[in-house]
Amino acid sequence: MRVIKDNHVVEDNWERVDELENDGPLPAGQVIIPFSYWRDNREQLISSGKTVAVCVNGDDETDEVARDLEHFELIALDFPKFTDGRSYSHARLLRERFGYEGEIRAVGDVLQDQLFYMQRCGIDSFQVREDKDINKALGALKGFSVKYQTAADGALPVYRLRGSA
Amino acid sequence: MYQYDNYDQTIVNERVEQFRDQTRRFLAGELTEDEFRPLRLMNGLYIQRYAPMLRVAIPYGLLSSKQMRMLAHIAREYDKDYGHFSTRQNIQYNWLQLERVPDILADLASVEMHAIQTSGNCIRNVTSDHFAGIADDEIEDPRPYAEIIRQWSTFHPEFSFLPRKFKIAVNGAENDRAATQVHDIGVYLVKNEDGEVGFKVLVGGGQGRTPYIGAFIRDFLEKKHLLSYLEAIMRVYNRYGRRDNLFKARIKILVYALGPEKFACLVEEEWEKIKDSALVLDQAEIDRVKTYFTLPDYDPDADKDHGCEEKQKSDKAFRDWVRRNVKGHKAAGYRAVMISLKAPDVPPGDATDKQMDSIADLADQYSASEIVVTHDQNLVLPHVKQGDLYALWQALDKENLATPNIGLLTDMICCPGLDFCQLANAGSIPIAMQINQKFSDLDYLHDIGEIKVKMSGCMNACGHHHVGHIGILGVDKKGVEYYQLTLGGSAENDAAVGDRLGPAIEKEKVAETIGELLQVYVENRIEEERFLDTYRRIGIKPFKERVYATANNTKESNSRGVKAVASH
Structure with missing residues (x-):
C-alpha cells in the first residue's frame, strides 16, 4: 500500500484492522488496531512491552488517548466521511496539548482537497482513498x-507577521 | 474601510486558482458530485432549481463604490442583469454558468472580494450593525473585530468541516441591529465597571426549524482573548456537536441539550488551556485594523444647511421619504440614508446592474464612496450631508430606489422561495407582491408605523420569519402552498421567537389576513404603541379570534349554502 509521508509517496505496510473482537488475540504483523481494543486490553498490552498503532475515531476522547502516548508508534485518525471534521481537533490536541511526536496518519475518506487542513492540524501521513490518484493528491x-x-x-498568525514587518 | 495587504490578496488569489482547478476536475469527471459539493459550497456555489447560484461575501455588509460597480458588472456580464442582497448582508446571483464561476471569482478578487465560506459547514461571513461607525449609541465600532474574526476563520484548518454551518455576528451599539441573539455566536461590545471595553458572548442562537434565542455564557471577555475564546467554543462544538442528524447538528442543539451552564463550563475549561497561546490578540493588530475604519473628513459646517427642511414643507413625497428612510448620525449635519430595495414591483432585496451602478455613483458623490448592506435587505449610504438630501432623493427616485417604506409593512424580509430555491416548499416573492398590492396606500402604511414582516419559503428560515413581528412561513400541504403565521417575534434587544397564530392559511388569503391582524392592532393600540407593543400587551387571543372567526364564519355560511342548494 502507498501512503503520503513526509511529502513523498512511499510504500508502507501498516494495515488497519477494523474487525477485531475486543477479547480476541492481537493479530501479528504491522497492524493498526482500534483504540477500543487498546482500551479493553490495555494492561495486558502494556505489560507485553509492545508498542502498537491505534486507530482513533471521532467518538473517542482525546484525553484518554493521550494517557498512553508512549505506547503508540503510530496514531491513525479516522475520517469515516471527509465531511466529519472531529479528527482535526484530535490531531491538534495530540500535537499541541499532549506533545505527541510520533506519526499521525489520516485514514478513511481521505481526499486531496482536505490534505492541507489535515497537515496544518498536525497529521503527517495520509492514506489517500484507494480509488484516487495519490500523486495528484500529493500536489495538493x-x-x-x-x-x-x-x-x-x-x-x-498573519497578524504576528504583520507586526514584525 | 478595510484594505487588503499582500497577505489578504494572496490568499484570495490562491483561492481563485484552487477553485478553478476543482471546477476543472469536476467537469472532467475526476470529482463526483458528492465530492465536489462541499468544495463548491465552501465557495458559496449552490446548484439551485434552475441554475447555479453564487453567494458573494460582503463582510459585515460594507462595500466601496468600486466594489459595487464590480457587483453590477458581474450581474451584467454573467447573470441576468440583477443580483439579490440577502439577510446575511451578502449578494446572490441566480443565473450563472458553472464554468464561468472561476472567472467571476477572479473579477471579485480584483476588488478585494471573494465568495469564501459563504456556505458549507464552516464559519460563514461575519455580520454586523449596518450603522457601525456612525451610530450615536455605539460603544465601539464592531467592524475591526468582525474583520479580525473574518481573517481568523478563513480556511481555519480545524473548523472547516463542522457539524453544520456557523454564523457569528458582532454588535457594537446599545441597540442590536445585527439580529445578534439569533446567531450561533453573538458578540456584543460592552463596557465593564472599570470602563474597559470588551465582549459579552452568547451562543446557541439560531432560526431554522428549531429556533432559539442565544444564551449568554460570558459577561465580559478582554479583547486580547477574543480569538482564543472563539476557538474554545468552536472546538467544543466540533468535537461534540451532533453529526448523526443534519437537523440536530447546529450548535444550539448541543447548547440546549447540555444546558447553557454546562456548555459554558466546557468552553471555559478548554479556554483556560489555550488562552495564553499564540491566539492572544495583540493590541497592535487591533490598532492596525482599526486604522482602516476611520470616518471620512466631515464638513464642520454641514449642520448649517437647512435647505432640506424647507423642501420638506413643500414636498410631501420628499417629506415621507425623509421621515422613513433618513436616519440619525453621530456627526452634526450628517445623516444615514436608507436605500429601499423594497419597491412594490420588485422582489425584496433585488437590484439591477443599472441601479447598482447608480448607487455607486451616488455613494461617490454623497457618501464618501461607502455603501452598507443591511440584514433587512436594504442599503445604507452612511455619510450624507443633510444639505444633500433633496438632490440625493431625486436621484434615487429616478432609479426606483426611494420607496419611503423603511421599517414599514412593505419593507419585508423575504427569501428567494420557490421561485429559485431548491429547498423551498412555497413561494415567498408572490406573497410579497400580494402584500404590496393590497397595501399600496402609503398614508395607511405610515399610520400603521413600524412593523417587521419576515417571510421564509420553508422552515430553514432564511427569511427570519421566527423573529418577525409578523412571521410568514410557507409550507407544503399535499402539493398546495399554505402559510403559517407567527406573531410577536423580534431580532433586536428584546429578541423573541414568534408565537404560532393557528392553522396555516391559504395562499390567496395571506394579505387579507394581515389586514385583519392590523385591524385588531389599530382597534387596540394605545398612543404611540407599535404593533409589537400592542401584541405583547394584549396577547395572541384577539388576533387569533379575529382571523379564525372570519375563516369559520365563511366556512359555516358556505356549508349552509351547500345544504340549502341540496335541499331544493
Whole structure:
C-alpha cells in the first residue's frame, strides 16, 4: 500500500484492522488496531512491552488517548466521511496539548482537497482513498501560502507577521 | 474601510486558482458530485432549481463604490442583469454558468472580494450593525473585530468541516441591529465597571426549524482573548456537536441539550488551556485594523444647511421619504440614508446592474464612496450631508430606489422561495407582491408605523420569519402552498421567537389576513404603541379570534349554502 509521508509517496505496510473482537488475540504483523481494543486490553498490552498503532475515531476522547502516548508508534485518525471534521481537533490536541511526536496518519475518506487542513492540524501521513490518484493528491498538500491563523504547524498568525514587518 | 495587504490578496488569489482547478476536475469527471459539493459550497456555489447560484461575501455588509460597480458588472456580464442582497448582508446571483464561476471569482478578487465560506459547514461571513461607525449609541465600532474574526476563520484548518454551518455576528451599539441573539455566536461590545471595553458572548442562537434565542455564557471577555475564546467554543462544538442528524447538528442543539451552564463550563475549561497561546490578540493588530475604519473628513459646517427642511414643507413625497428612510448620525449635519430595495414591483432585496451602478455613483458623490448592506435587505449610504438630501432623493427616485417604506409593512424580509430555491416548499416573492398590492396606500402604511414582516419559503428560515413581528412561513400541504403565521417575534434587544397564530392559511388569503391582524392592532393600540407593543400587551387571543372567526364564519355560511342548494 502507498501512503503520503513526509511529502513523498512511499510504500508502507501498516494495515488497519477494523474487525477485531475486543477479547480476541492481537493479530501479528504491522497492524493498526482500534483504540477500543487498546482500551479493553490495555494492561495486558502494556505489560507485553509492545508498542502498537491505534486507530482513533471521532467518538473517542482525546484525553484518554493521550494517557498512553508512549505506547503508540503510530496514531491513525479516522475520517469515516471527509465531511466529519472531529479528527482535526484530535490531531491538534495530540500535537499541541499532549506533545505527541510520533506519526499521525489520516485514514478513511481521505481526499486531496482536505490534505492541507489535515497537515496544518498536525497529521503527517495520509492514506489517500484507494480509488484516487495519490500523486495528484500529493500536489495538493501545498495548499495556501498564507495562513491567517496558528495551528499545529506552528504557523505564526498573519497578524504576528504583520507586526514584525 | 478595510484594505487588503499582500497577505489578504494572496490568499484570495490562491483561492481563485484552487477553485478553478476543482471546477476543472469536476467537469472532467475526476470529482463526483458528492465530492465536489462541499468544495463548491465552501465557495458559496449552490446548484439551485434552475441554475447555479453564487453567494458573494460582503463582510459585515460594507462595500466601496468600486466594489459595487464590480457587483453590477458581474450581474451584467454573467447573470441576468440583477443580483439579490440577502439577510446575511451578502449578494446572490441566480443565473450563472458553472464554468464561468472561476472567472467571476477572479473579477471579485480584483476588488478585494471573494465568495469564501459563504456556505458549507464552516464559519460563514461575519455580520454586523449596518450603522457601525456612525451610530450615536455605539460603544465601539464592531467592524475591526468582525474583520479580525473574518481573517481568523478563513480556511481555519480545524473548523472547516463542522457539524453544520456557523454564523457569528458582532454588535457594537446599545441597540442590536445585527439580529445578534439569533446567531450561533453573538458578540456584543460592552463596557465593564472599570470602563474597559470588551465582549459579552452568547451562543446557541439560531432560526431554522428549531429556533432559539442565544444564551449568554460570558459577561465580559478582554479583547486580547477574543480569538482564543472563539476557538474554545468552536472546538467544543466540533468535537461534540451532533453529526448523526443534519437537523440536530447546529450548535444550539448541543447548547440546549447540555444546558447553557454546562456548555459554558466546557468552553471555559478548554479556554483556560489555550488562552495564553499564540491566539492572544495583540493590541497592535487591533490598532492596525482599526486604522482602516476611520470616518471620512466631515464638513464642520454641514449642520448649517437647512435647505432640506424647507423642501420638506413643500414636498410631501420628499417629506415621507425623509421621515422613513433618513436616519440619525453621530456627526452634526450628517445623516444615514436608507436605500429601499423594497419597491412594490420588485422582489425584496433585488437590484439591477443599472441601479447598482447608480448607487455607486451616488455613494461617490454623497457618501464618501461607502455603501452598507443591511440584514433587512436594504442599503445604507452612511455619510450624507443633510444639505444633500433633496438632490440625493431625486436621484434615487429616478432609479426606483426611494420607496419611503423603511421599517414599514412593505419593507419585508423575504427569501428567494420557490421561485429559485431548491429547498423551498412555497413561494415567498408572490406573497410579497400580494402584500404590496393590497397595501399600496402609503398614508395607511405610515399610520400603521413600524412593523417587521419576515417571510421564509420553508422552515430553514432564511427569511427570519421566527423573529418577525409578523412571521410568514410557507409550507407544503399535499402539493398546495399554505402559510403559517407567527406573531410577536423580534431580532433586536428584546429578541423573541414568534408565537404560532393557528392553522396555516391559504395562499390567496395571506394579505387579507394581515389586514385583519392590523385591524385588531389599530382597534387596540394605545398612543404611540407599535404593533409589537400592542401584541405583547394584549396577547395572541384577539388576533387569533379575529382571523379564525372570519375563516369559520365563511366556512359555516358556505356549508349552509351547500345544504340549502341540496335541499331544493
